[in-house]
Amino acid sequence: MRKLPASTVMSLVVVAVTVLAFAVTWVIRDDLELRVIDVVLPVVALAGVLLRERWPVGALITVIAATLAYFPLSSLDAPIIFLPFVVLYTAAERGHLIAAVTTGSVALLAMGLGETGDVRHVDDGAFIMIAGWVVAAIAAGSVTRNRRAYLQEAERRVREAEHGKEEEARRRAGEERLRIARELHDVLGHNISLINVQASAALHGLKKRPDDAERALRTIKETSKETLRELRTTLGVLRQVDEDAPTAPADSLARLDSLVGASGLAVRTELSGPLDRVPVEVDLAATRIIREALTNVARHSAAGEATLAVAADDGRVLIRVDDDGPGVPFTEGSGYGLVGMRERATALGGSLEAGPRPEGGFRVLASLPLDGAS
Template structure:
């Protein structure tokens, strides 16, 4: 920081002024120039740490043997060493510190002792501490940057996960609404057509159709409220989930208006999510037969094989089905199966009609 360099400059200039005002001391040019050179170089140490380090060390090497006053520009050397190490030039800082100590040792071995052994060791300790402190602060800063980066990555991952879950929840609710509305509204449409067709010729059949419409609309409202409850929850507790299950197959089959040949062989009750998905797939497949096929009969098979629940719905209607449909029904069934790690295949049968086969892992 420039503030630190300014403090060193103030100390050095203060010492120079003290030399000039001290009686009996006659400073030479080096006493005045070298401290100012060191302090001026320190202001550039963040931009050019190695160059400043070399300038400061050369100034110190010329100052202490030749200047007449023993000033404190060694503080500038310590700051330059610390900055170089802090900015990642640890090898350069260590090399310069070692060269400085070696030069002091050679100078002291020349016969004239300027410092005793204790002072020499103290200076060596100062230089080593400056280099080590710079390395520690660099490592500390790198550690904090890594922590911040990981925290930012974790925050980004949490946001991405939240967006993914929100998308999955929207798709799940869309599937529920499609299945609930598509199935029941289709039944209402079929029964309404039957009521209109038989209201004059067979009033008793029209009455039964109207009763079926009443039940279907009531069931539609119930399941629609349960599905929309997911959207309303904030602090209201867990929402009421749709209650479709394999235990209601008889009701689903009855309301489909089809003659269904059922073959159900399921042992223990499956997990809730499997139970719901299986019931919705069967419901949607029968609805598609009712809406898009002229077949009045369908075959339904539910069996457990090799740890999987295999669901098959097929009819003997025309091979070309779903003309003009949106395709969301089949897509929704495939998404339900895939969400549980299963598969679903839907398509025309070679012998005519349509087949839906779903495999859900138990």
């Protein structure tokens, strides 16, 4: 069963009580003759009460006009004096405060002027009481409207706060997924590419250069072991498994020899500046960029050698990786390598450029501010 709105229920109650009071008054005053105006004006006022939700200002004017005309013209003292209070409250509650104040003031003024003659319908005490009820009805409607607006604003802010929290959670989740994907690409992509290069070298030199083949197989073994360790560590973090921390030291600019040696390339290094005092975040980003750049040299450069220059100077870490290959952009077929390196650089307020060199080959140039972690 459909539930009626509270305003509709109140309207029906007001109408029912008014009709009942009118009928009782008529029965008690059976010595009076009922005229048309005694019925028409109360019906008009009751109709205005029923329609006040849809047309609050029109109902306000109609009900007060009918009430003001009823008492000096009718022969029956019906209790419709309470109906104007209802429409005054509704008009103020719907935001028509000026209309309610103006109409109520005009009604009190007309009522006061009408009571200056010989025949008085209300005494001074009743007039003051009616004026007080007019003010109270308008004030109650205004307070109700303000309270509803306050509650709606509070609900809106709560919804916006919840929506903001959801957006922030989604943003953080996206950033975390991107970070994990970048870490997996940097670690696994580098090691698997190295395994592939060393496996090719072992196959080519298995018969002619067995010593080189053995060295390549040993590199494959160590690299695959390192790959499994890195993968196990990453998955352990994702699963929140309490495992023993890795015993091997992390990549660092202060240990570039091990990083370069694991690349399987002939790398000529040029180092300058206090690389052992670089902030941790910058150090990690720099080594990841170097590892990815060397990985792509191994993948795409036929020369098999590269030049690595790292300098910490003037508040920045400058990284340059050059190769003498055919100059094919390593973004072709290398997935998210260049994207990941650029994201690491820009996340710290730095920059990264990559492209063919005028003299041939390919170059990766990165600039990372030393205060990028702050």
